[in-house]
Amino acid sequence: xxxxxxxxxxxxxxxxxxxxxxxxxxxxxxxxHPARVLEVGFGIGYGIQQLIQKNCLKYYVGIxxxxxxxxxxxxxxxxxxLDRLINSGWLEADIGTxxxxxxxxxxxxxxxxxxxxxxxxxxxxxHTKGVLFLSTPDINTNRHGIFTKAEIVxxxxxSGFKDVVDIEWQIPFTLYMCKA
Numbered sequence: 001x002x003x004x005x006x007x008x009x010x011x012x013x014x015x016x017x018x019x020x021x022x023x024x025x026x027x028x029x030x031x032x033h034p035a036r037v038l039e040v041g042f043g044i045g046y047g048i049q050q051l052i053q054k055n056c057l058k059y060y061v062g063i064x065x066x067x068x069x070x071x072x073x074x075x076x077x078x079x080x081x082l083d084r085l086i087n088s089g090w091l092e093a094d095i096g097t098x099x100x101x102x103x104x105x106x107x108x109x110x111x112x113x114x115x116x117x118x119x120x121x122x123x124x125x126x127h128t129k130g131v132l133f134l135s136t137p138d139i140n141t142n143r144h145g146i147f148t149k150a151e152i153v154x155x156x157x158x159s160g161f162k163d164v165v166d167i168e169w170q171i172p173f174t175l176y177m178c179k180a
Contacts, residue, residue, distance in 0.1 A: 019107065022175060023050045026104065026133055030056040035101035038127055039063070040090045041108035045073040048082065061098065065089040090120060101130040107173065109136045110146050117147065122159040128180040132161060137173045149174060 023046060030037070031054035042048055042062040051057050061084045064070045070087040086093050090108070103124055112120045124132055134156070138149055147155075149166055153176070156164045161178035168174055 018173070020046065022106065022135060023047045026106075027051050027054040027056055030054065030102060034058040035130070036099070037061075037102050037104065038095070038098075038100040039104040039106075040124065041065070041105065041111075042069070042073060042085070044069050045076060047104060047106060048073065059083050061095060061100070062086070063088060063090055063093045063095075090123065091116065095127060098127060099129040100127055103128040103130075103132045105132065105134040107135055107137075109134060109152070114146060117151070117155045118158065121155045121161075125159040125161055125180055128161075130180060132156075132176070132178050132180065134176045134178075135173045136176075152176060 026047075027050040030051065034055060034057055036059040037051065037057055039047060039060070039062045042064045043066075048060070048062065051060070060082050062073070062082065063086050064073070065088060067087055070085065074085060084095075086095070088094075090112075105124060109117070109120060124134070134152070136147060136152060138147070152174075153164050153166060156176060156178055161180060164176060164178040166174050166176050
């Protein structure tokens with residue numbers, strides 16, 4: 001837990017500047033009307049804090065596979081009661097038939113084995129009734145990437161997402177926005 005306290009004291013500087021800026025942009029876009037939000041991979045809660053500060057949340061469900069991250073966010077005194085936090089991998093998470101206005105999957109999909117990408121993205125589609133925000137490093141420009149842009153776009157379209165737009169988000173990663 002000391003590692004997480006240090007991150008908070010450093011204002012989450014372990015997150016890259018583009019990563020922080022991306023959450024800020026998403027929170028600004030969602031701030032016009034509080035919505036039902038699903039976040040797959042909430043980490044140590046930086047995105048949650050941005051959404052709370054901009055009053056974006058009508059209802060929030062967060063999925064986080066890392067137990068330490070999950071415990072940290074669950075015990076944060078500054079976090080208001082969030083509707084539902086689940087300690088699970090995305091493919092194993094049971095959220096029933098719930099649908100969300102916005103789904104966030106920021107810097108998560110690259111931790112998914114290539115052979116499971118279709119299943120991973122299809123489950124995102126099955127729970128998104130509005131817009132998906134997905135970001136991931138590109139294998140051609142970042143050592144953490146495991147997918148090319150073409151592979152991500154194809155997986156999104158095959159799962160049913162429409163109007164897939166990929167935006168170069170500074171150097172480290174690409175943001176994909178698409179409608180369910």
